[in-house]
Amino acid sequence: MPGILVVAEQRQGKLNRASWESIVGAQQIGNNITVLVPGTNTHGPAGELAAAQVREVVTLEHPALEPYTPDGFTAALADAIGQLSPDVVVLPHTYQTRDFAPKLAARLDRAIITDVTAVKGGAADQGTGVSVSFVRPMFQGKLTADVQPQGPGPHFVTFQIGAYRADQVAKGAAPAAVRTLSIDVDASKIRQKPEAPFQQAKQAVDLSQAERIVSVGRGIKEQANIHIAEELAAAINAEIAASRPICDAGWLPMERQVGSSGQTVAPKLYLALGISGAIQHLVGMKGANTIVAINKDPDAPIFEVADFGIVGDLFEIVPAIIAAVKS
Amino acid sequence: MATLVFWLLFLGFVAAFAAQVARRVWIIAAGPDNFSFDNLPFRIKRFVFDVVLQKRTIKERPLPGLMHALVFWGFVAFGGYTSVEFLRGLGIVDLTGTAWFHLYRLALVPFASAVLIGIVFLLVRRAFVRPIALGDHVSAESIVIALFIATLMVTFLVTFRLDERTTAGAVNWWVHMLVILAFLALIPASKHFHLVASPLTVFLKSPELGNLPNLDFEKEEVGLETLKDLKSKMRLDAFTCVECGRCQVNCPAWGAGKALNPKKIILQSQEALLAGDADKKLGAIYSEEVLWQCTTCGACENQCPVGIEHLPILIGSRRGLVSNGDAPDYLGAMYNQLERRSNIWGLGYDQRTKFVQSAALETFDPAKHDVMVWLGCAGSFDGDFQKSLRSLFEILRGRGIKFGVLAKEKCTGDPAKRTGNEYMFQELANANIESLKAAGPKKIVTSCPHCVKTIGNDYRKFGYEVEIVHSSVFVEELTRGLAASPGGPAVSTDGVERRVTFHDPCYLGRYAGKVDEPRALLTRFGADIAEPERNRDNPYCCGAGGGLLFADKEEEPGSRISDVRFKQLQATGANVVVTACPFCSIMLKGAQASAGSTGEATQFVDLMTFVKDRL
Numbered sequence: 012m013p014g015i016l017v018v019a020e021q022r023q024g025k026l027n028r029a030s031w032e033s034i035v036g037a038q039q040i041g042n043n044i045t046v047l048v049p050g051t052n053t054h055g056p057a058g059e060l061a062a063a064q065v066r067e068v069v070t071l072e073h074p075a076l077e078p079y080t081p082d083g084f085t086a087a088l089a090d091a092i093g094q095l096s097p098d099v100v101v102l103p104h105t106y107q108t109r110d111f112a113p114k115l116a117a118r119l120d121r122a123i124i125t126d127v128t129a130v131k132g133g134a135a136d137q138g139t140g141v142s143v144s145f146v147r148p149m150f151q152g153k154l155t156a157d158v159q160p161q162g163p164g165p166h167f168v169t170f171q172i173g174a175y176r177a178d179q180v181a182k183g184a185a186p187a188a189v190r191t192l193s194i195d196v197d198a199s200k201i202r203q204k205p206e207a208p209f210q211q212a213k214q215a216v217d218l219s220q221a222e223r224i225v226s227v228g229r230g231i232k233e234q235a236n237i238h239i240a241e242e243l244a245a246a247i248n249a250e251i252a253a254s255r256p257i258c259d260a261g262w263l264p265m266e267r268q269v270g271s272s273g274q275t276v277a278p279k280l281y282l283a284l285g286i287s288g289a290i291q292h293l294v295g296m297k298g299a300n301t302i303v304a305i306n307k308d309p310d311a312p313i314f315e316v317a318d319f320g321i322v323g324d325l326f327e328i329v330p331a332i333i334a335a336v337k338s
Numbered sequence: 339m340a341t342l343v344f345w346l347l348f349l350g351f352v353a354a355f356a357a358q359v360a361r362r363v364w365i366i367a368a369g370p371d372n373f374s375f376d377n378l379p380f381r382i383k384r385f386v387f388d389v390v391l392q393k394r395t396i397k398e399r400p401l402p403g404l405m406h407a408l409v410f411w412g413f414v415a416f417g418g419y420t421s422v423e424f425l426r427g428l429g430i431v432d433l434t435g436t437a438w439f440h441l442y443r444l445a446l447v448p449f450a451s452a453v454l455i456g457i458v459f460l461l462v463r464r465a466f467v468r469p470i471a472l473g474d475h476v477s478a479e480s481i482v483i484a485l486f487i488a489t490l491m492v493t494f495l496v497t498f499r500l501d502e503r504t505t506a507g508a509v510n511w512w513v514h515m516l517v518i519l520a521f522l523a524l525i526p527a528s529k530h531f532h533l534v535a536s537p538l539t540v541f542l543k544s545p546e547l548g549n550l551p552n553l554d555f556e557k558e559e560v561g562l563e564t565l566k567d568l569k570s571k572m573r574l575d576a577f578t579c580v581e582c583g584r585c586q587v588n589c590p591a592w593g594a595g596k597a598l599n600p601k602k603i604i605l606q607s608q609e610a611l612l613a614g615d616a617d618k619k620l621g622a623i624y625s626e627e628v629l630w631q632c633t634t635c636g637a638c639e640n641q642c643p644v645g646i647e648h649l650p651i652l653i654g655s656r657r658g659l660v661s662n663g664d665a666p667d668y669l670g671a672m673y674n675q676l677e678r679r680s681n682i683w684g685l686g687y688d689q690r691t692k693f694v695q696s697a698a699l700e701t702f703d704p705a706k707h708d709v710m711v712w713l714g715c716a717g718s719f720d721g722d723f724q725k726s727l728r729s730l731f732e733i734l735r736g737r738g739i740k741f742g743v744l745a746k747e748k749c750t751g752d753p754a755k756r757t758g759n760e761y762m763f764q765e766l767a768n769a770n771i772e773s774l775k776a777a778g779p780k781k782i783v784t785s786c787p788h789c790v791k792t793i794g795n796d797y798r799k800f801g802y803e804v805e806i807v808h809s810s811v812f813v814e815e816l817t818r819g820l821a822a823s824p825g826g827p828a829v830s831t832d833g834v835e836r837r838v839t840f841h842d843p844c845y846l847g848r849y850a851g852k853v854d855e856p857r858a859l860l861t862r863f864g865a866d867i868a869e870p871e872r873n874r875d876n877p878y879c880c881g882a883g884g885g886l887l888f889a890d891k892e893e894e895p896g897s898r899i900s901d902v903r904f905k906q907l908q909a910t911g912a913n914v915v916v917t918a919c920p921f922c923s924i925m926l927k928g929a930q931a932s933a934g935s936t937g938e939a940t941q942f943v944d945l946m947t948f949v950k951d952r953l
Contacts, residue, residue: 256931290720294683312721
């Protein structure tokens with residue numbers, strides 16, 4: 012069985028949930044898993060991750076790892092990989108990983124496969140784990156390709172956020188052992204001097220992060236009917252959004268507008284209630300995984316892009332959906 | 339003695355005039371030279387109409403325009419008289435005793451009366467009526483000059499009643515001559531410099547509205563960044579402006595309460611050029627915010643009676659901003675979509691393929707097809723506009739026209755060109771030209787007026803020439819001799835009377851000058867057109883052009899341009915608005931949706947669908 016090293020991501024004791032997803036990914040490849048927790052204050056996250064069904068958890072504490080720098084991480088992880096000599100290194104495809112992983116792979120002169128969404132031929136498929144291939148999107152998601160790394164290991168693999176669900180992780184019967192690895196990083200070789208992290212002022216409502224959206228169009232007819240959509244949103248734990256005329260009329264605040272003059276969203280589920288689907292609206296929500304449209308006009312352009320379309324009266328259909336969800 | 343005094347005065351005033359003119363000539367000559375004389379026959383024709391006959395001055399404001407023409411023709415007529423009097427005053431030669439001069443003087447009397455009427459009218463208009471276009475304060479110098487002109491005419495007419503040998507006669511002569519000299523000295527620094535400059539400016543104005551020559555990246559051209567980049571014609575424009583405000587009152591952005599005022603742009607150029615800070619950023623001179631408010635509708639440039647070209651300055655400055663990464667965020671998103679997916683919506687090409695298949699369109703083959711149909715970004719992806727393209731296809735098939743489409747077409751690059759992203763425009767243009775050359779169409783038909791302008795005018799600058807016509811022009815010719823089918827919905831089956839109005843797209847009516855063809859189609863198929871305010875070759879923009887289709891804060895400052903236009907169309911009392919451009923349709927339907935219940939009664943129909951339904 013190949014040795015798999017999962018590099019978890021945490022900042023000052025707070026674990027990034029994508030680390031769990033990477034462990035699930037690793038569990039698809041094989042069973043011989045070591046989880047590496049780099050940074051400072053690694054004790055807490057290491058303890059949490061020990062619950063997973065893995066061989067061991069290794070912490071990597073060094074002052075050069077906090078704050079994060081690509082030079083510090085590359086040097087530290089190159090050293091740790093040298094000591095642990097895994098066959099596969101698994102990382103979550105976070106912004107931080109995107110920053111240092113290509114550099115790390117290049118430093119070690121090894122193959123890297125990024126943004127992987129699935130594993131084929133691994134332990135989960137009763138495979139040997141030796142000739143595993145990785146599925147990743149190509150050409151902006153138009154195609155998916157099965158990719159196999161070539162050349163000597165370790166091979167680097169980064170998993171797309173959401174490729175696996177964190178709650179799918181196989182838990183161990185007893186917590187895995189936690190040990191500390193000591194490494195040698197020359198702090199003077201770190202060229203970056205990071206400033207304090209800050210968050211750019213965001214809109215009060217950030218619909219771009221919403222997983223589910225219930226969106227209202229002119230078919231809602233009047234402001235008094237908005238509550239129907241709000242009830243549906245509450246029932247399925249969704250954000251509420253709208254097309255331009257609804258926000259123009261002041262029935263919902265401007266920051267809930269989706270479309271070319273509002274926000275661009277990419278939820279897993281987009282429920283369009285009484286939205287005709289003018290092109291300026293469509294370009295704001297075309298990235299949604301699943302689009303469900305309810306509209307009384309069968310010729311409405313929204314049905315061109317909808318995965319599921321219901322031609323009918325939203326005032327009958329939506330209450331029925333709410334009742335169905337609640338039961 | 340009197341001759342000597344006159345000589346001294348003459349030399350003093352002429353020197354004052356010459357020094358001021360020389361300074362302006364120097365500033366103009368210091369700019370990168372872009373004077374052009376292409377299409378001479380057109381330039382000469384325009385010179386005759388716009389300068390000699392004052393057509394553009396009269397057309398929009400008939401009465402003040404005519405009064406101005408009276409003053410102008412009078413000035414020209416007086417040229418010989420003034421020369422003769424100066425030759426006499428300077429003691430060079432006295433021709434005032436000749437027979438022809440007496441006749442000439444007599445002939446001048448009606449001219450003098452006309453000038454007097456004209457100038458008094460204009461003086462009253464400027465000082466008391468004070469239309470908003472002339473600015474928010476009365477310019478003292480304009481009043482003085484108007485009074486000067488009136489004085490010149492009065493002192494001329496008085497000579498018929500006054501003996502020159504009397505003191506009163508002599509005083510009259512001196513007043514006349516001194517007023518001319520003082521006027522001369524006032525000309526260069528005032529808007530009256532247009533007397534000298536405008537014939538030249540009109541002649542040098544590009545025959546093409548919104549002419550934007552390609553940037554040459556080999557020469558590291560990046561557009562206009564600082565004052566020193568303003569080209570010679572732009573500098574001449576700055577000094578020619580007569581401040582009449584036709585550009586201002588016709589500007590849809592100004593009309594909707596935005597900060598953009600095209601007149602102000604030209605006067606800001608003038609002020610900056612005289613101040614001479616060559617390295618001052620244009621974004622600081624005009625304000626970046628203002629530069630992004632232009633829809634490139636072309637009204638300012640098209641209405642200007644003195645030959646000023648606003649678009650090269652506005653879009654040239656945008657180029658400078660874009661090359662420094664200073665475009666608004668919403669354009670960044672649109673550029674991304676153009677770069678990744680080669681269309682403004684950022685949609686995948688499978689959607690276009692789906693449409694091409696479902697509409698049973700063939701790939702263009704010159705051996706099989708009469709014309710190529712260019713779908714455009716809207717035709718390729720906008721489900722709503724695709725309905726009107728299906729109407730066009732039905733009309734073409736019904737009339738036996740064989741047509742095909744390009745296997746793959748990219749955005750023409752219009753939104754990139756008009757927002758100053760020249761690099762992206764050229765990438766798209768070169769790719770399309772390559773596909774077009776390979777396909778080899780002789781004639782292209784499209785329902786997008788922006789594509790007409792870009793392929794028809796802008797692609798020419800790459801050496802690619804093809805005949806491209808808007809569908810309204812093609813179908814008008816195709817359906818001559820036909821009439822509306824009796825059972826058609828010209829009179830509705832639901833008992834509601836259909837009153838039709840037509841919204842001219844800027845890129846069709848103003849840029850391409852095609853105003854009669856859409857109307858011929860409408861009337862041929864039963865419509866009695868209720869014309870909106872601002873129509874034909876001077877329509878009020880829908881607000882989509884110049885990248886503003888994507889603007890995120892379209893309503894700020896002021897109101898949305900589309901809302902203003904929708905109200906103008908509603909005011910006709912029509913319940914059917916016919917459009918002929920996908921972007922006008924998107925904007926106006928958006929305005930209708932936002933208008934809520936007051937907009938419900940209005941139905942939007944694309945011209946092709948209107949025709950198809952009644953054929």
